[in-house]
Amino acid sequence: MQREAALADLLTGCAILDGEGLTTAFGHLTARLDDGSILLSGNAGPGRVRSAADVVRVDAEGAVLDGDPALRAGELPIHLGLLAAVPAWGSVARFHGPATLAWGALNRPLPAVIGMGLFVGATVPVYDTHTTVTTPEQGRALAAVADGAPAVLLRGFGAATAGRTVREAVTRAWFLERNAAALLAASAAGTPDPFPASAAAPFVAADGPAAAQIDRLWTYLSQEHAPA
Numbered sequence: 001m002q003r004e005a006a007l008a009d010l011l012t013g014c015a016i017l018d019g020e021g022l023t024t025a026f027g028h029l030t031a032r033l034d035d036g037s038i039l040l041s042g043n044a045g046p047g048r049v050r051s052a053a054d055v056v057r058v059d060a061e062g063a064v065l066d067g068d069p070a071l072r073a074g075e076l077p078i079h080l081g082l083l084a085a086v087p088a089w090g091s092v093a094r095f096h097g098p099a100t101l102a103w104g105a106l107n108r109p110l111p112a113v114i115g116m117g118l119f120v121g122a123t124v125p126v127y128d129t130h131t132t133v134t135t136p137e138q139g140r141a142l143a144a145v146a147d148g149a150p151a152v153l154l155r156g157f158g159a160a161t162a163g164r165t166v167r168e169a170v171t172r173a174w175f176l177e178r179n180a181a182a183l184l185a186a187s188a189a190g191t192p193d194p195f196p197a198s199a200a201a202p203f204v205a206a207d208g209p210a211a212a213q214i215d216r217l218w219t220y221l222s223q224e225h226a227p228a
Contacts, residue, residue, distance in 0.1 A: 001090060001165070003039070006031040007052055007095050009166035010039055012222050013093065018047030019225035022095040022177060027158075030079040032090045036060055038079065042071035050227055060084065062136075074134045075124055081139025082162050086148055088206070091169035096158035097177035104153040110180060111194035116180030119210055120151040120161060120172050122200035128155050128179055147212040150204055151176050164206065167218045174217065 013160070014121075015040045017023045025045040032038050038058050041049040048054065056067030060083075062076050067186045079092040103110050110124040111117075133154065142160075144150040150172055151161045161176055163169035186192040202208040 001006055001031060001033060001069040002034055005168065006033055007055065009017050009085045010041060010055065011051070011227050012015050012051060013091075013170040014046035014049040015225040015227045016221045017070045017093060017095055017173065017212050018045065020174060020177075020221065022093075022172075022173055024096070027075045027093075027095045028079075028168065029094070029170070030083070030092050030215070032083055033057075037065055038083065040071075040073060040076060040079065042068075043073040044071070048217065066125065073162050075132055077139030078133045078138050078142060078160050079145035080136070080142075081133075082146060082152075082160060084140075085143035085146070086162065088164055089161075089169075091162065091166040093163075093169040093173045094158070095160075095177075097173070097175050097180065099181035100153065100159045100177050101156075102184060103180045104159060107155045110153060110183065110205045110217040111175075111192070112179055112200055113186060113194055114179055114182045116175045116205040117182070118195060118200045119148050120179070122195055123178065124151045124159075124199040125149055125200045126154055126155055129157065130155075132157050158209040168214055171214045171221070174221065 013029050023046045027205035028041045030038050030040050040056050042054040056071050061143045082092050112122050125145050127142045163171050177193045203210045
């Protein structure tokens, strides 16, 4: 993306993540620019990212190119690992939604059990870890577990979603959280019936029907939480 457009979406995406309760002081969002560099929201939490001064630009190895180096998030390797593994990805959202966090504590892949879950694939893999991801080696290991999927859980440490755009990454975080909440609620009454992989395929394809629905959700959420 061009820097100005990417920054606008990044600021809006941060407001959405915070406003929807997916992040607090923890969590961040990235946007890959056309030149390969990456905009990264500051480490005070998405809700405190309100202008260009709260964002840093890094290269593909994580070195700060522009902005205050003190704002560089320690979990940047999550973003770098996922973005390096799938060149089509242009953004990663790192978040800790309550339901997603709870399901990840089970250390089990998260199946799609409602229509909204299909937007992140039939099954979201889980990266088994005892710590957060702060090194390049850990970032690569996380990306290997994700294996190109648009979402991955971190055992006990939340989740990350990826997309071709900031809008995809952020709306996928919202969809993932809704699916996790439905799965937890349904599990209290019985055994939920997951969708097959074939049902999810059109929702994650670049040329599938999901684009219009993602735009619809982005429009709604951005109007609810647009930065002042």
